[in-house]
Amino acid sequence: MLESFEVTKKFLGKTAVDSISLKLEPGHIYAMLGPNGSGKTTWMKMAAGLIKPTSGVIKYNNVPVNVESRKHIAYMSTEPYFYDWMTIGDVGNYYDDFFEDFSMEAFDEMLVEMKLEKNLKCKALSSGMLAKLKVAVTMARDAKVYMLDEPLNGIDLLARDEVLNAIIRHAGEDKILLVSSHLVEELESVVDYAIFINNSHLVDVYEVEELRVKQCVSLADKYRDIYGSAEIGGAC
């Protein structure tokens, strides 16, 4: 279980995340939604142990996230982060060297699916290929928590399907999947819960199925309702 207790992060007086409390439970896929600059990435980085909260705490299985929790939490940043000198094969070897849960076999399979060749240099890859590589190397881990920050950015429709399929394949009773994206409609069929964040604050967490069945509202409509001015809802 991944829990956030009143977590706040300030950068030079600007509040990026303001007192967010959340609980993510295994067996579910969560979407983290919000406009640019709402605090999604900052929260994810704190959960990955890359940045430290100004106040509050994020706990993984009741222990504050630390070096040990990185063994179980697979984080994929939205920006490319591989070393320039690396080839795709080097990236796989690097993960294999550092993560016990990394499967080179699964990585190779995903490379084939995504039509990526191991001898290609990372710095020569297009943004779409880099995005696919990030997903492949992250999902080749058998982690307990996956946090994918904008995994659908910069990739074509078919590649998006591959990424979404990979997400579904990795869902399991003991796993937490958290995906942030602006492509709300594409996530709707995949996620169980949607976490809405606005202006550094948590707006609410909705069960997607409940929204659809009880409130007759799609995830995209709910998004428009929260961040836009459209009126939504009606007869199911």
Place this chain on the structure above:
Amino acid sequence: MLNLMKYEFRKSWKMKGFVLCFTAFFELMFLFGVFSMNEDVWSVGVFGLILTTICGLFLIGVYSIHVLSKDINTKQSYMLFMTPNSSYKILGSKVLENCGSVFLSGMFFMALAMADIMILVVKYEDIQGIIDMLGLIITGNREAFTYQTFVMAGLDTVLSWVYLICVGYLAVVICATLLNGNKFNGLLSFIAFIVIAILVDKLHDGLFGVYYVFSSVRLVSNVGFYVVLTAIIYFITAWIMENKLSV
């Protein structure tokens, strides 16, 4: 830790390769000059080797500080900090790899210099006179310029350079953490680097200034002094990284 060190080496092997290539070039020039009895050629070779030694050790250290800066200030930081390794291990691997590189390079250059001196002694019988003269100029004492003194002085130089590189690491980490967001963080951390270096130099002079520069007491004490200082600077830097660094 070994994996971290492997990748630290991988980040800088090209630059180290360049240094080796230059060394090989000047060594070949030196050998060609000696065996063809062409003093002009071997003199240029010796000059090139001295220059490569100084620049090589300098470059290896400065480049490792640049790599750390890149590793904590760019998106590449995720490659290190999302792995299940503490800052102590991450920084430790950098210090050890760099220490190993500087140490091995230093030893390599010293061994090369000794071998070259021996070749000169064999080839030019009167070269011993030149070495004695060099000893007199460098140490002020002909007897003090022995191979042992040469090795110890080399070891001291290497260790003091490793310590200075660690101070560089500290300055880079202070810049990215305690001074992060400050408009003058680069300048302030550079000033911190200079101040620490000067203070330690004063402390060193206070402790060992009374001993003759090439005396064995001073040479041996220097080794201990710089090892302890390097360890202290490492722990302070790693602590700041572990508790204050956000990437």
